[in-house]
Amino acid sequence: MNRFTLHHRFRSIGCAAFGLATILASQGSVFAGGVTVLQGPTLTMNPNSTMPLSGLVELETDIPVFAQLSITDGTDAWVVDFPNAAQQHYLPVYGLKPNRTYTVDVILNPGGNVGAVFANTPPLPADFPVLVAAVSDPAQMEPGYTLTDCLRRNGGDPRPTYSVIVDNAGEVVWYTTHCLAAATWLPNGEILYRNQAEAIQMDLLGNQKRFTLAFPGLGSHHDLQRTPHGTFLSMDRQNVPVQSFPTSETDPLAPWAPATLRDDSIVEFLPDGTLRREWPVIDMLDPTRIGFNSLVSIAGGFDWTHGNAATYRESDDSIVMSLRSQDAVVKFSRETGDLQWILGPHDNWSAAFDPYLLSPLGTPFRWQFHQHAPMWTAPDRLLLYDNGNHRSSPFDGTVPTLDDQNFSRGVEYEIKEDQLQVRQVWEYGENIADPLFTAFIGDADWLPVTGNRLMTFGAVSFVGGVASPDLGLGDLHARLVETTADVVPVKVFELLAYEPVIGQRIIIYRAERIPGLYAQQNLLPPHGVGDSLIVDEAGALTSMSWAVPAVDVAHSAAEHYRVYTSGSPGAGFTMLESTANASVQADPGSSAVTFIKIVAANLGGTSGDEPNP
Numbered sequence: 001m002n003r004f005t006l007h008h009r010f011r012s013i014g015c016a017a018f019g020l021a022t023i024l025a026s027q028g029s030v031f032a033g034g035v036t037v038l039q040g041p042t043l044t045m046n047p048n049s050t051m052p053l054s055g056l057v058e059l060e061t062d063i064p065v066f067a068q069l070s071i072t073d074g075t076d077a078w079v080v081d082f083p084n085a086a087q088q089h090y091l092p093v094y095g096l097k098p099n100r101t102y103t104v105d106v107i108l109n110p111g112g113n114v115g116a117v118f119a120n121t122p123p124l125p126a127d128f129p130v131l132v133a134a135v136s137d138p139a140q141m142e143p144g145y146t147l148t149d150c151l152r153r154n155g156g157d158p159r160p161t162y163s164v165i166v167d168n169a170g171e172v173v174w175y176t177t178h179c180l181a182a183a184t185w186l187p188n189g190e191i192l193y194r195n196q197a198e199a200i201q202m203d204l205l206g207n208q209k210r211f212t213l214a215f216p217g218l219g220s221h222h223d224l225q226r227t228p229h230g231t232f233l234s235m236d237r238q239n240v241p242v243q244s245f246p247t248s249e250t251d252p253l254a255p256w257a258p259a260t261l262r263d264d265s266i267v268e269f270l271p272d273g274t275l276r277r278e279w280p281v282i283d284m285l286d287p288t289r290i291g292f293n294s295l296v297s298i299a300g301g302f303d304w305t306h307g308n309a310a311t312y313r314e315s316d317d318s319i320v321m322s323l324r325s326q327d328a329v330v331k332f333s334r335e336t337g338d339l340q341w342i343l344g345p346h347d348n349w350s351a352a353f354d355p356y357l358l359s360p361l362g363t364p365f366r367w368q369f370h371q372h373a374p375m376w377t378a379p380d381r382l383l384l385y386d387n388g389n390h391r392s393s394p395f396d397g398t399v400p401t402l403d404d405q406n407f408s409r410g411v412e413y414e415i416k417e418d419q420l421q422v423r424q425v426w427e428y429g430e431n432i433a434d435p436l437f438t439a440f441i442g443d444a445d446w447l448p449v450t451g452n453r454l455m456t457f458g459a460v461s462f463v464g465g466v467a468s469p470d471l472g473l474g475d476l477h478a479r480l481v482e483t484t485a486d487v488v489p490v491k492v493f494e495l496l497a498y499e500p501v502i503g504q505r506i507i508i509y510r511a512e513r514i515p516g517l518y519a520q521q522n523l524l525p526p527h528g529v530g531d532s533l534i535v536d537e538a539g540a541l542t543s544m545s546w547a548v549p550a551v552d553v554a555h556s557a558a559e560h561y562r563v564y565t566s567g568s569p570g571a572g573f574t575m576l577e578s579t580a581n582a583s584v585q586a587d588p589g590s591s592a593v594t595f596i597k598i599v600a601a602n603l604g605g606t607s608g609d610e611p612n613p
Contacts, residue, residue: 033110036062041106043093043117048206051176052122055093056205057106059114067091070105080518094204094517095145095173099123124172127159129506133170135494141168141482142447142454148480148511149193150179151497154504165204165517170495174204174517182224185512189519194224199232199269204517213269216278218299222308231276232269233310233319237262239301240282246290249394261287262299264307266321268334279337281305281323284330289348292390292400293370294325309373320374322384327369327393329384343382343413343422344368347393358415358422365424366391368411370440373510377446381425383412385442385455404465407435410444410455410483428455428481428489434464436479443510451485452492459507473498476505482513 030036040059046052057069064085071078071093082091096102098121105116129151145168150161163180167173180193180202190201190209196219199211213220217238224234240263248254265280287304294304309322317334328344342349342356345367349357360367370389377383386409390400409429413422429435436457443456457479461468468477477498483489497506 029114031108031111031114035065035108035111035114037111037114038062040089041115041117043104043119045119045121050178050206051174051204053094053096053098053172053174054205055096055119057089057091057093057104057117059089059091059106061087061089061108061111063087065111066109068107068109069093070107071096071102073097073100073102092203092205092518095167096121097171097173124175125160128162128175129497129499131164131166131170131172132496133166133494134496135491136169137492138168140450140452140484140490140492142450142452142513144168144513144515145173145517146454146480146495146511147180147183147185147191147514148456148497148508149181149183150509151478152179152505152507152509153499157504165514166495168493170493176206178202178206182222182510183512184225185514186226187519189517192224192226194220194234196220199224199234199273211269211271211273213267213273214275215267216275217265223310225310225312227268227312228314230271232271232273233312234267234269235307235310235321236265236267236278237299237307238265238280239263239299240280240287242287245288245302245304246295249290249292249295252395256288260301261304262301263287264305264321264323266307266310266319277334279319279332281307281321284332284337284339285323285326285328286350286353289326289350290394291325291327291348291370292392292394296325311374311376313376315379320376320382322371322374324370324372324387327367327371329368329371329374329382341415341417341420343415345393345396347396356420358420361416361421361423364427366411366427366430372441373443373445375444375446377412380416381412381414383410383426383444383446383453385409385444386411386427386429387438387440387442389439403437403439404462404467406437406462408438408442408457410453412453426453426485426487426489428453428483434466435462436460437462441507441509443512445512447482447513452482453485453489454480454482454493454511454513456480456508456511458509459505468498469502472500474501474504474506476507478506478508480508480511 038060041057043055043057045055047056064087066085067082067089069080069091093104101120103116103118105113107113145165147165148163150163152161153159160177161179162175163178163183164172165174180191182194184192186192190203192199192201197212197215199213201209213232215236217236220234221237222235224232227233240261242261243258244256245259247257263280263282265278267278268276270276290304294302296303303325305326306324307321308324311320318331318340319334320329320331322329328342330342331340332338333340339356341358342353343358346357368384368386369391370387372385372387374382374384388406388408391406392398392400407430409427411424412426414425415422438457438459439461441458445454447454459476460479461476463471469475477496480495481491482493483491497508499506
């Protein structure tokens with residue numbers, strides 16, 4: 001079989017969720033083209049009792065047909081197409097806003113409009129955190145929606161911990177009471193998140209797939225991601241005794257003593273959950289080096305590294321990990337485990353690590369401190385969230401910066417790996433009018449369509465030196481900030497999350513921009529020679545893939561596909577590629593609509609071949 005995959009940017013098509021009604025319409029009726037609706041359509045809201053703004057339309061037809069939902073609340077209106085023909089239809093309804101009344105028309109092809117279903121979405125719960133969009137400029141924003149992991153309250157607070165999706169105006173279009181720790185959006189429209197022993201994939205209806213992971217130590221923390229190899233990458237911890245360890249962060253002459261360290265490790269699991277490999281930090285770095293907070297006792301040992309992120313890069317089969325208490329981002333080989341470089345201040349490293357320390361170039365330049373969330377933006381560029389705690393290292397002769405005089409930021413570094421050099425090329429947070437400081441948690445994401453950056457200032461304690469409670473935003477609050485990538489970044493989105501009560505807090509570990517609320521579409525291909533498919537949308541990265549059957553009852557089986565692109569079908573198409581096995585991406589940096597035409601062909605000149613349009 002030939003297999004063809006086309007990657008292209010599509011406009012994200014939102015859908016809506018429905019409220020309190022389940023409506024039956026059209027059952028037993030015959031529609032255009034002789035299509036008979038055998039059951040439904042019905043709408044069930046919140047089918048798993050944990051996603052109040054999600055619904056499911058169901059119907060059955062006597063023959064396979066395509067389905068479309070046309071949704072409106074009288075103000076907003078949109079259409080959702082489902083790309084595969086079926087007889088049993090399960091059509092998820094996502095993206096509805098709370099406290100509204102919606103009408104959903106169910107349209108079949110063939111068949112036409114076969115009926116409408118209706119619902120009233122419930123209001124947000126009374127204990128829902130306050131969400132306010134202080135800035136929203138959709139024309140400059142990355143297309144799509146924003147997904148947060150848990151909106152965490154104070155420890156021990158009995159109220160629900162919500163995870164949410166908001167649109168570009170900051171309005172809630174989905175939420176759940178599940179705490180989505182380290183949430184990542186997957187191309188199939190599911191969210192990957194973790195608990196202490198499992199990887200969980202969940203769709204926006206609340207259907208779950210759980211994978212038990214055989215952690216060798218105390219269990220998962222901070223991070224979880226899928227690699228291109230189909231494996232899971234996460235972090236574990238174990239308590240490790242050492243014979244001698246510093247006892248002070250301020251006195252270099254203080255005696256050393258035996259200690260137990262909470263050692264972090266990167267762990268990789270096969271798809272069945274069995275452990276493939278473990279990389280303990282203590283085997284890679286000097287277990288006597290400390291940064292500020294390395295002497296904090298947690299989980300039975302000193303938190304000497306506090307690993308908080310692991311990022312895999314396929315191009316050189318490497319892993320980058322963030323070690324907060326070391327003020328270090330470290331890269332090593334996934335295959336050998338060999339250390340490759342260390343990004344961070346040089347203080348207190350022994351001479352054995354000099355060959356791995358990246359040397360700073362140019363001005364302005366600042367090291368990161370107590371950082372989170374490293375992310376590759378290019379082969380030689382790394383973006384991360386720099387919390388900035390202390391802005392100094394133990395024993396370096398400088399005075400640590402106080403929180404109310406400090407700032408957190410997103411920062412991007414250019415790394416010259418062959419020369420072990422690093423240059424700061426972009427930052428946001430130091431030179432703004434009212435700097436934000438977050439002593440812990442945070443995130444920074446590069447956004448692929450616009451090149452913008454989305455930063456999660458996850459636990460803001462000071463704004464321009466003013467304490468969060470004095471601003472009426474609770475003890476700690478969160479801000480999601482999207483900026484352009486300009487040298488002087490322009491803020492195009494800012495969402496505040498808070499509870500306006502002293503003694504309360506809302507914090508967010510991570511957030512990410514997602515292209516839409518549905519799976520990237522897998523469209524049916526043209527089957528026979530001369531058949532064609534035209535796709536006419538753009539915006540979010542979407543994949544189309546298929547396997548061509550060896551025998552096509554209606555046509556000669558295609559040997560190859562011709563792929564064409566156009567800004568306007570009336571102006572004709574330009575051929576991109578003619579191939580049996582390929583991956584094509586058209587205009588990857590463009591948000592404009594691009595028409596893609598795929599034509600099944602035999603290159604030997606069969607009469608069914610279509611000439612170049």
